[in-house]
Amino acid sequence: LRLQRSKSLFAKRSDDCSTGELLERLGFSQRSIATLWEPLLSGIQLTSSLEGSARLASLILRCLIRGPAAVPAGGMQEIPRQMASNLPESAIRLGIEIEGVHNSQVFLAHGEKLSARRIVVATEQKTAARLLGEEPVATRSQWHAYFVADEPPNDSRAIHLMSVAQGPCRNLAIMSNVVPEYAPQGKSLIVVAGPTSGLEAPVYDAQQQLKNVFGNQVSTWQVLKAGIVAGAQPVFSPGSPLTKKKQKRTGILVAGDHRTTPSIQGALVSGRITAEAAINDY
Template identity: 30%
Template sequence: MSSTPPGPGAPAHAEVVVVGAGLAGLECARTLRDAGREVVVLEAGDQVGGRVRTDQVDGFLTDRGFQLLNPSYPALRHHVDVPALGLQSLPAGAALRTERGLLRAGHPLAAPRLLPDDARLALVRPRQTLAAARFVAPLVRAAATRRPAAALLSRGQDTTLRAALDRAGLHGDLRRLMDRFLAGVVLDEEGATSAAFVRLLLRSFALGTPGLPSAGMGALPHQLAAPLAGAVHLEHRVERIERTADGARVHHGGGSTGARHVVVATDGWAAEPLTGLAAPAPRGVVTQWWAVPDPPEHTGLLHLDGFARPRGPVVNCAVISAAAPTYAPAGRHLVQASAVWAAGAPAPQEQAMARHAAELLGAPGGPDGAAGWQLLVRHEVPLALPALAPPFAARPRVVERDGVVVAGDHRETASIQGALVSGARAARRVLEHPALAAS
């Protein structure tokens, strides 16, 4: 996806300045503009989208960090024209590579063909069925309430994911499937993430099948930005926010802009020096994309490492072009592999990821099967997601620091849903709040 031109410098004055043109900032700005407010969006980068971006490499679409769009998210249905994105659904299942071969597991309703006899015998033994039922029991109970998300994220019920899976008694193939699949979703291989938050994610997977827009994940923020023509100013990095008698002055690379209201809608790490709000612990990811001459399989399924001891760093890989044909030129094939990048650790090595992905996908020659793959791009994203440790409360109140409203997925859930909800809430807070005033 091509970069959006930076455009002219930001104006000297605006009613509201939104810092950051990620999903939260764009949704906040759209909501304010729809309410008739004069809005200026200042973005440090050369594109909208924040951490949701798509690069074009030799005719292939490569998202920065493997991401999927789940159409079951309520905020997507409310704020986004999902059909216009041309969503291409991935198969509702996964393939687990084990010592005994490849085991496939799928949603029993959305993908019943992914449950052949060998997978059913390996993954759905009676004791493990009961263990899985114990793990999802809070989800079932929450579904019976008027506010299932709030019930799931209750502080009184929360623990770490690892503790919750241990308590349920999950082990064997099913446990490895859950561990590896969820590690790729929340970018946490230690199981330290809030179990309540993970159950909320599993609920969204049960309600909808994630996919990829026909023009890449970057199409989502570009759609959000379309009604904001002229209001978004790229390559305007905000350096500091100064309180004034009638509001605030936002100092940026292009000068400064005065405003009655300011919303900082960056990620948590960029927000910290502007607001003093402590940044969350980061979750990082490394994603590699290859053009391959002849894919080892054509299903588009996510492939996971189900060996008793993982054979390499990859948490998931797939032949993306099999599920999302628009990601590759006609007649060509695209493979992605992602690895968790723990804070403070060295990034997973390029060749180790290639060999592991080739083994998981069953490439001819095993790990050596990646020798003919052409590396298109390697994305190293150390600040991919904010960590969500327990206890994690649902719907935290909108945060203000010294009169500045703070928004972003670090204030809600670490997801596209969380970013959109946070942006909309921040906008409502501005609409309800009097102008900033010096104390």
Template identity: 25%
Template structure:
């Protein structure tokens, strides 16, 4: 491969295949450093797994997604104020058959937290373990760490159901490092939604990137001799190419023979004239339920509903969860009768989050990015895109 050729051409032709958050982040950081990239995507819109549908005046995001206000990679691209963020109440409501518990984050709600149910769930040793968590590192899985660090009630009622919903993993097999990072972010930050839905994040990054050349319905077939061949017969030459694609697609393109596993999710959107929840996440810890959590999104952002009805998001880690079961459980938990509600949309996401991290080195002038390189999160996707852009930028400077 003639690297002098690339340097003399100053990489005039940089191609990004894939327009999820990692691809958009890469395009933004390239543009910021004077490199214009062209984007090619197999779908008909930007954003990859992040999109929002308008269903009868309701904003339905692709799965229950939230945006933390202390994601550093988001801050490198956007001002959170531009997203018109609306925030959940920091804490949780916990449903059991016998009673409801209410927790408030003492950092944001110091007075309310004193009156909440912390002492019914957490022991004194739990408080010590929470503080220790901020300062230690280990090689346990999250489940092992919970078992060795917290009381049974703290695990059963809060830690396990909450982080099962975060990681979409009922077995909590992810490593402690990722748990610790998100634990700190949830403890010291706020979870929220852009006023008009999660797709606003994609729109804002696109606008900030000032991307001029975007091509849709372009599914990559193969790459050979600095040319990308697409399934519609088109071919595009490049100096550098960034494959911002799912790891399973990379696996097939390059015959890597990787074993790839995903965590799954089902999200059901229910409308109702009844408003029975506030702005807090409602956790359902009992394993007999398919539902992991319920949240009233229209209470967080009124723009999620334009018809004065409430929009509920119901999340399950079982992508095969039957809608009849979900509706029955929703009725029991919320006391909203079936005649007072309607299921308007459901998303069954078999490949929601990667279970593992994959390290794949660039191949000459072919680069890779995606959340599968760093961590399965918005921050991880954006960071992967930025670091890939920096590699190209540094090559130009070399």
């Protein structure tokens, strides 16, 4: 009920603490923390355990309570494609490297210079820092693996949570149960993921973990793709603001999940805030 009424369980940012500390303070058992809260929240925040911000965790839970999660039927690429569809083709230039941004000018790698009354730098934090001459912030990485199977391990459309003690997988989703078009006809698409500090996806360890959960059928699953998303999210430590103050730069605005909360949703929220600021300041 408290999460329904407010964005977090904390009236003030200074009251923030680690997610693990909050759960213990609220009286959750160690079993529920290990089997539910740790895999759920560490999988979303990409933390090794529950050291992430409790304020952010409560915002995440509030979003999950207030509305169901969803994926585009045509894949995640549909999100930028939909936004681009409202713009004239001449407004978008792809494959162009940007060397720097200063005041109202954008400097391209091949020597061209563009000018505008307002410039929006909408990139991940590392690139934004390079373009603006700032220091990059710490990030967290994610590993993932996609499997193709002749049949799904079950008919569930829910996210399957797996405890840290079981192996590297924090969560599993049978995506073809949610969107059949995600897999070839007669096949199933299964995705597993988790936080990592490594350079390679722990596919073998993940397969052993999955065998312990779903049995020998896992041996027939074919690895479609596996990899690491380095710097998948900026670190959001306890005490971090949910929305950073607008930085004062002449003609330049910055958007991205590093300006709000680390997620696709945070990036979209930041984009809206930045667009409104650009229009109001125009």
